[in-house]
Amino acid sequence: MTIQYSQFTVFGLGPIGIEILRSAYQTNPQSIIGVVDIDPDKVGKDIGSLINEKETNKCVVSHIQEVNTEADHPIALHATGSNAQQVWPQIKELLDHGFSVVSTCEQLSFPWHRYPLLSKEIDDYAKAKGLSVIGTGINPGYIMDTMAISFTTVLTTVNQIKVNRKVDVSKRRLPLQKKVGIGMTREEFEFLAERNKIGHVGLEESVRLIAYGLNWELSSVINTIEPTIASENMTVPLTTIKPGDVNGLHQISTGMTVDGKEISLDLTMSAGIKQEDEIVIDGNETQRLIVPNGIFGDTATAAMIINTAKQIDALRKPGLLTMADIGVPRNINQSDFVHI
Known part of the structure; x- marks a missing residue:
């Protein structure tokens, strides 16, 4: 059976990561294929207990290697930090495991001026993998840009x-x-x-x-x-x-x-x-x-991450992208999956 929706792994369960997980699960529980966090108080817990939902039989794991996926284009919803240099090793590992990455990292919304060499490294690496990396949110990512x-x-x-x-x-x-x-x-x-x-x-x-x-x-x-x-x-x-x-x-x-x-x-x-x-x-x-x-930033950021991920999945454009590179931001209906 052909999957008609994007498949996500939530990477990072701080307050925004939890909101992303809650929003993605409530939109489509089947879209969640993995949840990763290093907090020992969260690892091993059923994700339902973290988002006030019933038991899901899906538990938090400590490493991306523990996420099993057969999807042809899984996407990591990454929410761990604001500094592009600090989160790049995490993103690189996600790319190595076949994930495109949509990140809340603010500096990734347009890193080309602040980190020109790093930006080229990310862009080249993502293109070599045939995958996408983009930073977004509400601010930066939407209302002020x-x-x-x-x-x-x-x-x-x-x-x-x-x-x-x-x-x-x-x-x-x-x-x-x-x-x-x-x-x-x-x-x-x-x-x-x-x-x-x-x-x-x-x-x-x-x-x-x-x-x-x-x-x-x-x-x-x-x-x-x-x-x-x-x-x-x-x-x-x-x-x-x-x-x-x-x-x-x-x-x-x-x-x-x-x-x-x-x-x-x-x-x-x-x-x-x-x-x-x-x-x-x-x-x-x-x-x-x-x-x-x-626009209330927390819930809207979760929506932006999820909707941008659906758009990235439909677009399939490799490299380090910005919101100005992916067309009109929108909430794509995935009852019938399309590539754009």
Whole structure:
């Protein structure tokens, strides 16, 4: 019998990996052919116990070698880290075992500028295996880059792209609250910021992905980061925030082209902020797109990973890819599997 759906192995079971597993299982339990994590508290457990489902007879294993698959193009849904250099050995091993890889690694969304040699190595290795590697998510991966690229289609000329994203981190997972500095003093935040040890990873990658997608040549990219400061007491899952404490961050990445065009990405991730996503494109006219209440990053990232994996499976394009390389992002119905 011909399998009419993509087959996935979830690799990494942190908060986002668990969300990916839950979403993939609830969409199609038969699509899950393996789940891999090194946490001894998870290894050997039935995956149903991790996602509040009944027993599945599928257990977490500690190594990709333990995943049995007869699929002609299995895909690893990889969610372990943000740094491309650190996750490359994992991705290389997945390629060695016949898996294409869709990763939440933010730097993989557009690694060609930050890591040109590594990017070429990944691209060459994936092509030699006839497999695909892509980094995606909601931010980076969609709302502040791919969606902005797509929105330019309604203008004949584009001079400026502005994306504003506001995220209430009090509603988000603990690792993200830690990453944006919740509960720190201003001095602690600024100390880490000066050493590039705090902040959202991937904002500059989004600038460069937009430029790549529009065939714009960047002359400079400037990044800034500052803490947002609480004005009142607030309790979040991580801690209790007092007035004067850091309750998040404000980060901007601005790219300028050689001919004066501008890409400006403005991200505020702060406890208690009103959520909203906004894209403004200025050219022969000005167009503005607003997502009231914003796109919730955790569940939407899981959907992006799964839907991109289905698209990669249908596309079968080897190499290190970006969201600008794979066509219109979408949720492909797999009741009848197609190649595109």
